[in-house]
Amino acid sequence: MITSNQIREKYLNFFEKKGSVIIPPAPLVLENDPTTLFTSSGMQPLVPYLMGEKHPMGKRLVDYQPSIRTVDIDEVGDNRHLTYFEMLGNWSLGDYFKKEQLSWIWEFLTKELELPKEKLYVSFFEGSLEVPEDTESFNIWKSLGLSDDHIFSYGVDKNWWSRSGTPNQMPEGEIGGPDSEIFFEFDSIKHDKKFGEKCHPNCDCGRFLEIGNSVFIQYRKKADGSLEELPQKNVDFGGGLERISAALNNNPDVFKTDIFNKTINKLEEITNSTYEKNIKNFRIIADHLRASEALTKNGVVPSNKQQGYILRRLIRKIATKLNNFELLTKNKVILEELVKFKSTLEKGLKEVEKIEKINGKLAFDLYQTYGFPIELTIELFEEKGQKVDMKEFKKEFEKHKEMSRSTSVGMFKGGLADHNEETTKLHTATHVLHASLREILGNGVTQKGSHITSERLRFDFSYPEKLTDEELEKVEELMNKQINSSLPISFSEMSLNEAKSLGALHFFDGKYGEKVKVYSIGDFSREVCGGPHVGNTNELGRAKIIKQEKVGSGVVRIYLKLAQNGH
DSSP states (O other): OOOOOHHHHHHHHHHHHHHOOOOOOOOOSSSOTTTTOOOOOGGGGHHHTTOOOOOTTOOOOEEEEEEOOGGGGGGGGBOOSEEEEEEEEEEEEESSSHHHHHHHHHHHIIIIIOOOOGGGGEEEEESSSOOOOOHHHHHHHTTOOOOOOGEEEEOHHHHHHEEESGGGGGOOOEEEEEEEEEEEEEEOOOOOGGGGGGOOOTTTTTTEHHHHHHHHEEEETTTTEEEEEEEEEEEEEEEHHHHHHHHHOOOOOOOGGGHHHHHHHHHHHHHHHHHHGGHHHHHHHHHHHHHHHHHHTTTOOOSSHHHHHHHHHHHHHHHHHSSSSTTOOOOHHHHHHHHHOOOOOHHHHHHHHOSSOOOHHHHHHHHHHHOOHHHHHHHHHHHTTTOOOOHHHHHHHHHHHHHOOOSSSSSSSTTTTSSSSSHHHHHHHHHHHHHHHHHHTTOOOOOOEEEEEEEEEEEEEEOSSOOHHHHHHHHHHHHHHHTTOOEEEEEEEEHHHHHHHOOOOOOOOOOOOEEEEEEEETTTTTEEEOOOOSBBBGOOOOEEEEEEEEEETTTTEEEEEETTTOO
């Protein structure tokens, strides 16, 4: 049996012999592309060159590209969906075109890999109002010996590529073209008529698996809505390594390939059970572990934002499926996150047991109070035959975001649940508290969120551990010293850059308009904020810290009340 490493090596060598230059894969996190979290296809790093820019390594290129596709996270558990996968890709930038591409990829699959020809099916573009049928691809497939019953035509939804979708959806200047897919047939799978009367390569019954796609970028959208032929026609091929491995294995389950063998065998050993008895959980663990290890190697660390959030979500999903996770990996980043999450999981599960009937608000409370993942809440209550009201959950989540945000464009948000004299005082107190924490604990302290009601304020900030009693006392003393100093509070409007040059604290970049308000509390505090605030600190009375708690990795929460002096 050919291994996945051998498939990769054979592919690169094959196209190198056809005159292609082997280019290195792009990193999983693209440095100069803020529009996307991860490299999600082999084509993605090559788009500028497909648009006409000259590639420094020539017109014929080949590579393998590790990729992550987060939209598939919830699909993992069947026999083909993966979050982390590897694409084999070859490109022609104004060089060879359909005849060479289709004949070469056919040669690679049938001669180099020795896939049986009778199990391979292909598709081509049937045409649309804007674009004629791709008869050229059809004729090439016929010339390669494929019979009519192994060649299928589909419309714009299946056999057309552009970054915007169908020809009709393409904006002026957008490039695109027809594509031709190759499928492998698993004849051990019988067609289920619930997916349609007749089976065909794009049927969802599972009998066919797409293993490669040749995209022919030959059109550009004109201002009048028509499509013109490009002077430089390009080829982009992408083939999934895991899927090609499954085809060579003659088994539609990608988790039965050598790529996952080691992890699956280890899981069977750890759990003293079999893959067949735990098929969905084993697949999720194997995929998520592979993706997590790849992300950590690319410098991603678990967090609550962007790439770090995806990594955290993957790792925590593993924790919900396996107790003895420390026996599965030696990756320190993953193990640290799993250990941290274990206590969160235990607390959350105890609360879940108390809930008889779930709703969106309770699901959000689990998420907010215990850091309990919404995905896990959904899963646990689905097992009880209950659905989480996601509209209500999202409503609560948005409400929380609005209240936790200290500033926003054009209007005051500031974490206030309502907007009256008491909440205004507490809002000013958050600034005094923030500055006091930085004075006592150091400038590494940054605000992570706040929530204010008419009775108290809640303030989240970055710090590795809970404060000692002595530190809490010092913070409270410093706050009251500043309050009793009757410091005047004023604001001025300026650009964000001016605010930064004045040293004003600003922890929500991207949430500001062209002009920002900078509130100053004497010389003690200066922050970018939407307001409102009291006019003098002597209006605050006395600050009293009532509670602190650790709410996440490196985040501490303080609850504080204001009382009139003498109370």
